[in-house]
Amino acid sequence: MLNDSELATLRNRFKRDAEFLMQTTTSGDEDEKSQEEKDAKPLPRINRHSVFWIVTSVAVTYYVDFFHNIVENEDIKSWWFNVGLILLGICLSLAMFCIVYLEWYKGIQHYDQEYPAVPPITTAAFIAASCSFNIALWPVWSFFTPLILFTQFMGVVMLISMCG
Incomplete structure (x- = not known):
């Protein structure tokens, strides 16, 4: 079984990974266009x-x-x-x-x-x-x-x- 220090290390690693994933998804959302902007510029027919x-x-x-x-x-x-x-x-x-x-x-x-x-x-x-x-x-x-x-x-x- 894991002792307390290994468990704390594992928890901190998951916390860092989760924060990293949250940062990448929020920055990716800012780059995406809103639905109105997509509707405003139609694709060529x-x-x-x-x-x-x-x-x-x-x-x-x-x-x-x-x-x-x-x-x-x-x-x-x-x-x-x-x-x-x-x-x-x-x-x-x-x-x-x-x-x-x-x-x-x-x-x-x-x-x-x-x-x-x-x-x-x-x-x-x-x-x-x-x-x-x-x-x-x-x-x-x-x-x-x-x-x-x-x-x-x-x-x-x-x-x-x-x-x-």
Whole structure:
């Protein structure tokens, strides 16, 4: 067991380390910008990352003949596809409610604080929709289906972020 002098030495060492950590975290907090400063200077909308995903999404759409397969392929499991469309519609409706009504019309910037249930419901609907679309389109593109759908998703998100 430790005697009193070793215990005191150990306690002093932890105290010094704790003081050092507190000094580094407080000096780091002063260097960081406040939330208002971050909101005041938006990031550029057009960047390499966004352009990459949009171009990749267009290339995948062309290469796999996406829309032709969605409309005319008989291998698609229509029940799962319809469930995915309904869930995606719920997700997009909630997003439009937040963006158009709450943010533009009401002027509420942080709508997740006013309506805390909306983000988890939207997330759950989107995850369920993506699972449904993967199940529905698996017979068409097999193991490439998640990659194709993810690329399409990222392209749409980047396009929306550039426009909005």
